Amino acid sequence: MSADARYARQVVMPAIGEAGQALIADSRVVVIGLGGLGTPAATYLAGAGVGELRLVDHDRVSLSNLHRQYLYRESDLGQPKVEVAAQQLRAYNPDILITTQTRRLTDALFAELVPDAQVVLDCTDNFPTRFAINAACAQYRKPLVMGAGIGATGQLGVFRHDRPSAGxxxxxxxxxxxxxxxxxxxxxxxxxxxxxxxxxxxxxxxxLIGDAPTESHWLHFSPETRTIRGHQIPQDPACPCHV
Ligand SMILES: [Zn+2]
Structure with a gap:
């Protein structure tokens, strides 16, 4: 099947074009957490033709996941999330490489996955893990896109660890x-x-296409009240990630 047709609706945008599509196809992206955030994030990245998706999650599919984690079916209960997600996403876009990790996050696993990646997505749901992923991205100077959602409010952080002065x-x-x-x-x-x-x-x-703001920023999103608030994150000289 023609790859040209698959990506036609994004290649036609001046912001992407053939050059941007080539960058996307050559890229490696790490998605940590295949739950409510990782499900749509990995699906759209697979659809866009990201060359290699590295899926990381040690969890298994449970019934309480299904109201928001639409990569999984009732027949997948008890199965490792990354294996089910990879199977679904390979069927969705066979042109890309999808690898899976069911190990818990350690320095050794970060050292395997992050240094030659272009972007890391934190789709996890707990604070110690977020700090660990942030520290790994600081160490390897990789941009980090973090998401969080509780109740009816969401937060989104883009941290330019690839820029020396970003927060x-x-x-x-x-x-x-x-x-x-x-x-x-x-x-x-x-x-x-x-x-x-x-x-x-x-x-x-x-x-991936070089069209992102160069500063780190944080957004607070409340669809209930129809508000989005955002601000840049200046670098804190006391932050241990920048020594
Ligand atoms: Zn910092």
């Missing part, structure tokens, strides 16, 4: 701060994480 997640939040509510306690609208995950894919594509 990061650790500049923004202290590790000693209160852990916010977890999705399993507070609940979440399925479409809310769908929007944020799709937005993460959008930001990742902009990074």
């Amino acid at each position: 990061c997640y650790r500049c923004l939040f202290d590790t000693s701060g209160d852990a916010a509510e977890a999705c399993e306690d507070a609940g979440v609208f399925g479409p809310l994480v769908g929007m944020i995950g799709a937005w993460q894919a959008f930001e990742a594509l902009r990074l």
Whole structure:
């Protein structure tokens, strides 16, 4: 089947064009977490033709996932998420390479996945993991797109670790701060994480084609009140990620 036809609606945009599509096809993107955020993020990146998607999640499919994690079916209950997701995404776009990791995140796994990637997506749902991913992206100087959704509000961070003067997640939040509510306690609208995950894919594509803002920024999104607030993140000289 013609790859030209598959990507025609994005190649026709001046922001992408043939040159941008070639950049997307040559890229490697790490997606950490294949839940409510990772489902739409990985789907859109696969659809866009990202050359290699590296899917990372040690979790298995459970019934409470299904209201928002639409890559999975009832028949997948108990199966490793990344294996089911990879199977679905390979059928969706056979032109790309999809690799899977069910190991828990460690320095060794970051060293395998991050150094030759162009962008990392944090689609996880807990603070220690977010700080660990941020630190790894700082170490390897890779841009990081982070998403979060609780209830009916979402947050999105784009951290330009590839830029020496940009701020990061650790500049923004202290590790000693209160852990916010977890999705399993507070609940979440399925479409809310769908929007944020799709937005993460959008930001990742902009990074891949060189069309993203050069500063780090953080967005707070509340569809209920129809508000989006955003601000740049200056680098904190005391942040341990920039020494
Ligand atoms: Zn920082």
